[in-house]
Amino acid sequence: MKTLAKRLVIAATAAALMVGAAHAHRAWIVPSATVVSGDNAWVTLDAAVSNNLFFPDHRPMQVDAITITAPDGSIVKPANASVGQYRTTFDLKLDQKGTYSIAQANSGLNASWKEGTETKRWRGSMAEYVSQGIDKKPGVELTLSSRRVETFVTNGAPTPIKSTGKGLEISGAHPNDLYSGEEVTFKLTDNGKPAANVEITLIQGGDRYREQAGEVMLKTGADGTFKMKAENAGMYWLEAESRGTASMEGKSVKSMSTLVAVLEVLPG
Amino acid sequence: MPKLRVQSLLCLAVPVVTAGAAHAGGIELTVEIPKLSVAEYHRPYVAIWIEDASGKVAANLSVWYDTDLKDSEGEKWLKDIRQWWRRTGRTLNMPMDGVSSPTKPPGANKVTFPSDKGPLASLAPGDYKLIVEATREVGGKEMVEVPFKWAPGSEATASAKGKEELGAVTLKLTK
Numbered sequence: 001m002k003t004l005a006k007r008l009v010i011a012a013t014a015a016a017l018m019v020g021a022a023h024a025h026r027a028w029i030v031p032s033a034t035v036v037s038g039d040n041a042w043v044t045l046d047a048a049v050s051n052n053l054f055f056p057d058h059r060p061m062q063v064d065a066i067t068i069t070a071p072d073g074s075i076v077k078p079a080n081a082s083v084g085q086y087r088t089t090f091d092l093k094l095d096q097k098g099t100y101s102i103a104q105a106n107s108g109l110n111a112s113w114k115e116g117t118e119t120k121r122w123r124g125s126m127a128e129y130v131s132q133g134i135d136k137k138p139g140v141e142l143t144l145s146s147r148r149v150e151t152f153v154t155n156g157a158p159t160p161i162k163s164t165g166k167g168l169e170i171s172g173a174h175p176n177d178l179y180s181g182e183e184v185t186f187k188l189t190d191n192g193k194p195a196a197n198v199e200i201t202l203i204q205g206g207d208r209y210r211e212q213a214g215e216v217m218l219k220t221g222a223d224g225t226f227k228m229k230a231e232n233a234g235m236y237w238l239e240a241e242s243r244g245t246a247s248m249e250g251k252s253v254k255s256m257s258t259l260v261a262v263l264e265v266l267p268g
Numbered sequence: 269m270p271k272l273r274v275q276s277l278l279c280l281a282v283p284v285v286t287a288g289a290a291h292a293g294g295i296e297l298t299v300e301i302p303k304l305s306v307a308e309y310h311r312p313y314v315a316i317w318i319e320d321a322s323g324k325v326a327a328n329l330s331v332w333y334d335t336d337l338k339d340s341e342g343e344k345w346l347k348d349i350r351q352w353w354r355r356t357g358r359t360l361n362m363p364m365d366g367v368s369s370p371t372k373p374p375g376a377n378k379v380t381f382p383s384d385k386g387p388l389a390s391l392a393p394g395d396y397k398l399i400v401e402a403t404r405e406v407g408g409k410e411m412v413e414v415p416f417k418w419a420p421g422s423e424a425t426a427s428a429k430g431k432e433e434l435g436a437v438t439l440k441l442t443k
């Protein structure tokens with residue numbers, strides 16, 4: 001009885017990781033400002049996983065997992081980092097002019113196969129996939145899952161954001177040049193290729209004070225682009241999930257990429 | 269080489285400007301900053317620019333901000349003059365000679381821009397909007413637009429009024 005319950009919990013957890021991870025709670029990195037000026041520009045950032053946007057109420061984001069990329073492509077260490085009960089906080093000094101990306105990006109392999117009537121699940125690296133003999137399991141299905149939680153801050157004039165070519169990424173319109181009532185065209189790429197027919201959820205922060213979150217569903221076209229127009233200025237949480245195929249060490253595997261971007265829309 | 273040429277032209281232009289300054293027409297602008305009865309008052313940061321019919325910045329006239337703060341601390345808040353920042357401020361190197369200026373007190377502040385030098389010297393005749401944007405620390409923001417026709421040598425007056433952060437903005441074109 002106990003074993004069964006335990007097994008069910010494990011199965012449910014694994015399933016949640018596989019499919020619903022992005023939906024169970026919302027991950028975000030929120031800067032105190034997205035547009036700054038001057039020669040001594042700082043922002044402070046919060047990073048957390050919560051139910052309400054953007055109020056920390058569940059778990060902090062691990063600071064080691066966060067990468068800050070400066071306009072020239074160099075990596076900047078977070079300053080004054082502290083992991084709290086509900087949120088991680090850190091500072092960023094913007095020594096360069098241009099756009100900084102602050103992102104938590106990770107990827108991993110998920111495998112599943114059947115043993116009798118039971119579905120087995122496994123998560124690990126490519127090397128472990130082979131060394132642990134997972135690749136020999138009958139009917140094994142391998143999925144490369146990538147996840148990116150990102151925000152952007154610009155000191156002075158916005159500069160282009162360089163694609164890493166990994167997972168789901170946003171390009172097109174500049175994420176630090178958004179104004180209420182103005183339509184912009186973004187593009188999603190998955191592993192560097194246009195991410196077609198991807199559903200996007202857009203929610204304005206402060207949903208705690210609204211009866212309905214008022215989420216807006218958007219979808220990319222065949223070329224990976226989608227249009228966005230926010231009537232209200234504010235901080236927005238954008239989430240997208242793309243499924244496709246990726247190539248890993250010569251093997252074609254299924255891929256599932258998730259992107260969360262926190263975007264500020266300023267009064268137009 | 270092009271730089272040198274500009275420089276020598278400027279040198280040539282100096283005596284002309286000095287001699288002609290008293291007669292040169294241009295824009296006489298009066299920007300009224302309202303006196304506000306608030307718990308914490310700071311003079312507003314104000315940007316003044318000219319926009320062409322397509323919405324592009326045709327001339328940067330003035331930015332009033334805390335130019336004297338230690339370590340250029342005043343520049344930290346320039347992004348709060350939001351529309352100006354977006355349109356032109358973010359690409360400029362501050363302080364800007366002839367454009368950067370200290371904040372102004374409540375009352376009618378008069379500034380003049382001669383037509384034969386500075387940003388107006390290269391402004392082609394046509395229809396424009398003069399825009400004044402004010403933003404106040406722990407206060408509000410406001411933008412006032414005054415449409416006008418730029419035809420150097422002709423006289424005209426145009427004005428518009430703000431509601432909260434700006435009073436009357438009066439633009440006088442002088443011969």
